[in-house]
Amino acid sequence: MNSNDRVLVIAAHPDDEVLGCGGTIARYRAEGCDVRVVFMAEGITARFSPSEFDTDAVKEKSAKRNADALEAMTVLGVNTDQVFLSERHCCRLDQVPLIELTKQIEDHIREFSPTHMFTHAPDDPNIDHVTVHKAVLPAIRPIKGQHLRGVFAFEVLSSTEWNPLKPYAPTVFQDITxxxxxxxxxxxxxxxxxxxxxxPRSPEVLQALARFRGAQAGLDYAEGFVLIRGINL
Incomplete structure (x- = not known):
């Protein structure tokens, strides 16, 4: 980790970025690294029927979630002009052509030139999470001129752990003490x-997971990631 690193986070919904790599984002920002966070969908409409999507109540809840995201990123030190929100409906990304999602991610890679990327794990039960992972893979194909040195998958409490047949097993740990x-x-x-x-989304459980991931790496607190691809790490 050095001040020349540029970090791109591709998350399905607002709050996934904090749950998945919030401590790591804060560390990169503390080192002076540029961080960009891109959301591929909003995080509210999965709780409502499509007939309710255009109601004032649902629109207000979605707007509030987006406003919360900007506040959360401010806490982590991310500049709000590097936070990209989305109006795509929650838990319906599988209904969007994958090429559309991939091209959006490619645009951010081309414009931002990240050295490190963080996104969802492949075996997450949430349909949006796994769809984002699938969209990321072709966007990070190793072509000439790409600056990515490390691509990592993160876990999202209240989702990733719901797959007991393929439990999340991190291979890389970031000290977030x-x-x-x-x-x-x-x-x-x-x-x-x-x-x-x-x-799972209580402060106590968030801290407990960070303590457990830290114990796996001999640290006080850590976030655990699965390395998708690494070059000269």
Missing amino acids: DSITQKIAAMQKYESEIHPPPH
């Missing part, structure tokens, strides 16, 4: 998504 407080504070900006324990 100095940023676990920021991660939890950022998650608390998502007022509709934070819950009391034992819910």
